[in-house]
Amino acid sequence: MITGSDWSQFFPDLVVGLLIAFLLSLSGMIFAYSKSKRFRGWLKQASSQLRLAAKWLVRKWRFIVFFSFLIFLEVTILYVYADWKIVALSLAHLVIAGFGCRLLAKQHHALKNKKSESQSRFIPVPIPPGVGNKYFGKFYIDSPSGDVLLGGVEFQLQPKSLVFDTSGQIRQYSPRDDGCKEVRFVLSEPAKSIKSVHFLINSSNSKSFYRSEKVGEIKLIFKDAPPITTELILGKNLREWCIGATGNLVRELSEPLSKVVWQGANKDGTNAVIDSLEVQIYKAMRNNTLEQIAFVHTPLQRHDDTLGVQYFVSAITLEIDTDHK
Secondary structure (H helix, E strand, O other), rough: OHHHHHHHHHHHHHHHHHHHHHHHHHHHHHHHHHHHHHHHHHHHHHHHHHHHHHHHHHHHHHHHHHHHHHHHHHHHHHHHHHHHHHHHHHHHHHHHHHHHHHHHHHHHHHHHHHHHHHHEEEEOOOOOOEEOEEEHHHOEOOOEEEEEOOEEEEEOOOOOOOOEEOOOOOOOOOEOOOEEEEEEEEEEEEEOEEEEEEEEEEOOOHHHHOOOOEEEEEEEEEOOOOOEEEEEEEEEEEEEEOOOOOOOOOOOOOOOEEEEEEEEEEEOEEEEEEEEEEOOOOOHOOOOOOOEEEEEOOOOEEEEOOOOOOEEEEEEEEEOOOOOO
């Protein structure tokens, strides 16, 4: 039997122990930070990961509140009955109920995916020579290869697949009055009934002081309709590809149509990602023919940064609405 005096002594001792452990850890971290440059770099990287974790916790607050309530409920049951058998029986009921809810959620998700697959098909669009200026295989270690499904979208990726990279030499481009460079190419087979166009795209040299700046544009050019232009904003739908690199870089996305579809490492073994950007086509324009795709790069440079923000497109896929007539 757990008595009231046991509980009244347990919590103060726990708080004191945790406080002592926190103070000792803090003292050790301050000492290491003052003495080790490597530790300072690790701490900066850990801080960025903690910020990502905090954002995840904010998004999952309902889940956290629910499980906190369950923990409180089980502690209350233990306190009232002082019998582990009753607590175990209560937990078993909760596990069975949770497992049933999980099965229902998976069934709903499978039905939703099946319906989505029946309504769409994918047409990968290779980046042609003259526009592509680097090879995909030079960026990542053990990256996806072949006809791959990333984020539910089919892409074609090979080590020798061409990538359009604004940091490389751009042979053919049109200068614009605003100082930007525009590169466009004609699709080998113009397409109709397009639901969305998906791009594997990331930025490089994504210094944090460029956050929220416009890095460029993607333009979808139709035969018989105005173009659809999507601005590339650092920290919104574009972020650093080598997220494990040191320095103050933009490593997050805020646009729901942009998401990470692969995580791995670059050729130096540093953590790296591939993100996908979806550009949706208005329903009223699905009878129109997409003929060209254009990439625009906006030069962003400061006196203390001569490189500026760059971006590269690794692959393109058209999502066709097969139910559209």
